[in-house]
Amino acid sequence: KAGVTQTPRYLIKTRGQQVTLSCSPISGHRSVSWYQQTPGQGLQFLFEYFSETQRNKGNFPGRFSGRQFSNSRSEMNVSTLELGDSALYLCASRGTSGSYEQYFGPGTRLTVT
Amino acid sequence: AQKVTQAQTEISVVEKEDVTLDCVYETRDTTYYLFWYKQPPSGELVFLIRRNSFDEQNEISGRYSWNFQKSTSSFNFTITASQVVDSAVYFCALTDDNAGNMLTFGGGTRLMVKP
Numbered sequence: 001k002a003g004v005t006q007t008p009r010y011l012i013k014t015r016g017q018q019v020t021l022s023c024s025p026i027s028g029h030r031s032v033s034w035y036q037q038t039p040g041q042g043l044q045f046l047f048e049y050f051s052e053t054q055r056n057k058g059n060f061p062g063r064f065s066g067r068q069f070s071n072s073r074s075e076m077n078v079s080t081l082e083l084g085d086s087a088l089y090l091c092a093s094r095g096t097s098g099s100y101e102q103y104f105g106p107g108t109r110l111t112v113t
Numbered sequence: 114a115q116k117v118t119q120a121q122t123e124i125s126v127v128e129k130e131d132v133t134l135d136c137v138y139e140t141r142d143t144t145y146y147l148f149w150y151k152q153p154p155s156g157e158l159v160f161l162i163r164r165n166s167f168d169e170q171n172e173i174s175g176r177y178s179w180n181f182q183k184s185t186s187s188f189n190f191t192i193t194a195s196q197v198v199d200s201a202v203y204f205c206a207l208t209d210d211n212a213g214n215m216l217t218f219g220g221g222t223r224l225m226v227k228p
Binding site: 031033035042043045048050055056058088090092096100101102103104105106107109 | 121122146148150151155156157158159160163204208212213214216217218219221
């Protein structure tokens with residue numbers, strides 16, 4: 001099975017712009033979670049989608065949003081980018097219920113200048 | 114609230130040494146799940162192991178072993194005969210049935226194995 005894929009891998013944006021990141025989960029996985037990793041805050045949960053519905057949300061401002069499509073692919077969007085949004089954004093997919101393992105993609109490294 | 118503490122921010126060893134990475138967790142739930150992930154320089158988090166709260170059996174996988182002790186709320190990870198390829202950042206994480214898929218991560222331990 002192919003792993004979790006994320007596009008793009010690297011992105012440079014300017015303050016005030018918006019950005020959309022994409023994640024394709026492992027085939028058959030319906031749950032997709034997003035995490036932000038920064039040197040200062042570590043790994044923090046952003047949100048989780050399951051069957052096109054947001055099931056859980058972390059403590060992030062409304063500028064961070066996401067969605068999931070019927071094929072389980074997910075996108076996250078960050079509007080009005082701030083310098084502090086520079087981070088590695090990781091997507092994880094999870095399989096059937098009872099299996100708690102989350103498998104992560106390679107991440108998208110976002111730099112805001 | 115859940116919390117995971119990895120007190121060792123950085124460890125440096127020489128190849129073939131054994132090394133133990135510590136993980137202490139806090140949760141109010143009686144059913145929870147603990148994980149270890151490895152993050153090499155490429156950035157991807159690689160799943161290593163999951164342990165359920167109701168299964169305190171320790172596990173060994175090749176050079177890797179995990180010691181789960183509920184009495185001390187610890188889930189430590191030992192690498193035997195370390196190799197340069199083990200150099201990475203290792204994260205301990207926790208979730209429970211109420212948190213769903215939300216993993217709470219520790220701060221990570223950077224392991225450097227020198228030849």
